[in-house]
Structures are given as structure tokens and as C-alpha cells.
Amino acid sequence: MSREATDNGIRVEGLIKEFPGQRVLDGLDLTVADGEFVCLLGPSGCGKSTLLNILSGLDGDYRGSVRFGGQPMAPGGKPPVTIGYLFQEPRLLPWLTAERNVDFALENSRVPRARWAAIKDRYFALTGLQAFRHYYPHQLSGGMAQRLSLVRALAIEPDVLFMDEPFSGLDELTARRLRVDLLDIWRETGKTILFITHNSYEATFLGDRVVVLSRGGIRDQITVQVPRPRDYDDAALFQVGKTVSATFIDAAEAAERDRH
Numbered sequence: 001m002s003r004e005a006t007d008n009g010i011r012v013e014g015l016i017k018e019f020p021g022q023r024v025l026d027g028l029d030l031t032v033a034d035g036e037f038v039c040l041l042g043p044s045g046c047g048k049s050t051l052l053n054i055l056s057g058l059d060g061d062y063r064g065s066v067r068f069g070g071q072p073m074a075p076g077g078k079p080p081v082t083i084g085y086l087f088q089e090p091r092l093l094p095w096l097t098a099e100r101n102v103d104f105a106l107e108n109s110r111v112p113r114a115r116w117a118a119i120k121d122r123y124f125a126l127t128g129l130q131a132f133r134h135y136y137p138h139q140l141s142g143g144m145a146q147r148l149s150l151v152r153a154l155a156i157e158p159d160v161l162f163m164d165e166p167f168s169g170l171d172e173l174t175a176r177r178l179r180v181d182l183l184d185i186w187r188e189t190g191k192t193i194l195f196i197t198h199n200s201y202e203a204t205f206l207g208d209r210v211v212v213l214s215r216g217g218i219r220d221q222i223t224v225q226v227p228r229p230r231d232y233d234d235a236a237l238f239q240v241g242k243t244v245s246a247t248f249i250d251a252a253e254a255a256e257r258d259r260h
């Protein structure tokens, strides 16, 4: 297989997005390497969701170029790779069991039916949900429901995972466990991940790199050179988190000044 066919990196160049009366993205350049875990941090309204909407092919009204693994995405077209999503809320179908929720995603994917059982076994096991396959969403805790939405996102064998504040609705203890499990799954699957968060320390714990957005572009990027597996109580990680947090606050204050 050629390198081109296996490269699931993302390359965004000169991205401009305007809504009536405002330019939200102003020539944004962003590269995410194949298999890299990049966290996007930025003040409310800086365009994080707008960027994900463009990268997902939901919003084709932009200027600039988007490439996945070197393949261009035509404006108004679909991404040339499979994308898995995780949102802040699990977005499960309440009338289907956990397993049927995953089947529903598989039915709408290109994954051959012959592989479904093995895929489900793998991801239910990786997320610790094997005993809950026949539960309905209302029988699951918030953390379990978010684990199930991770199974669903992974089951379609995405090349890239987009995660939009997936743990922000959970209590901190559950969020901590899920972050550790996500890193285990990432290590095992090698997916390219773009993860949006408002939490500087979460971004630092998870990411290879934290990209801080502001005023339509990248304000700063911080490479997290702390070895993995990481420990929440590691002083070196905390130091990087402080730098990320200070950069984020600068960006938020700059955005605030722009508004006044």
C-alpha cells in the first residue's frame, strides 16, 4: 500500500470563513500529522466548531484548502476519509440497546457485515462495556453513555476522530478515567485525533500538541514533550499545563478586547 493511501493526516491552508458581518477564520493554517493527537483550545466563539463543521464537510462555504492524507476535499464535498465523531452529549438512540446503537452506525457505514461482530467485541472490550451490550441508554451512567458513543465512533473504522468537548459534561473523576482509556485506545489504534476542549489541563494531558486559536488563526502551539503514559500528578505535565493555560487566557483576553 502506498504511503498516500495510509496517511490520515490533515492539512488546512489559508482557511477563511465569514458569516454575515464577521470573519471567523482568517487564513488559518493547521497541520495534524498521521496518528497525531492534537487538542484545539480557544475562547468561546473563536471558531472551533466552525472549523470542525468545515473539516466534516457540513459547511462547504469557505475559502482555502483542506486535505486529508494529501487528498483534497472539494468545497461543498465530503471528506475523502471516514470520520468518527464524539460530541459533548452522547447522542444515543434511546429506543435501541447499546449494541443496536452501534449496529445502527455500522448499517450506515462501509464496514462489511462479516466484520461487525469482531469489531464490536473489540471496542466493547476496550471500553469495558462488554457486560452492558444489552442495556438501554437510560440504564447507563453519563460516563458509560460516553464510552458507548466512543464504541460507536470507532466501530465505523474511522481514519480520523473529531472530538468536540466529549468529557466536559462528566464529573472530574469519570472524565479522568475516560481520558486514560481514550489514550489507551489511541495507542492501540493509532488514529489521528482532533480534540476540542476548554480545559487547558485536559488538553495538556491528552495532546501531542495543543493549538490555541484566537482572532481567526493560531495564536500559539505548544508541543507537550512529556513522555507517555502520563500521570496527572506529574510536575512536568503541570508546568506545561500552566503555560497552556496562560496562553489560553491571553487568547481569551485578546478576544474580549476585540469585542469592546
Ligand SMILES: Nc1ncnc2c1ncn2[C@@H]1O[C@H](COP(=O)(O)OP(=O)(O)OP(=O)(O)O)[C@@H](O)[C@H]1O
Binding pocket: 019, 020, 024, 042, 043, 044, 045, 046, 047, 048, 049, 050, 051
Ligand atoms: N450559522 C451561523 N451563522 C452566523 N454566525 C455563526 C454561525 N455559526 C457560528 N457563527 C458565529 O461564528 C463564531 C464562531 O462560532 P463557533 O461556534 O465556531 O465558536 P466556538 O469556538 O466553537 O465556540 P464555543 O467554544 O462557544 O463552542 C461565533 O461568533 C458565532 O456566533
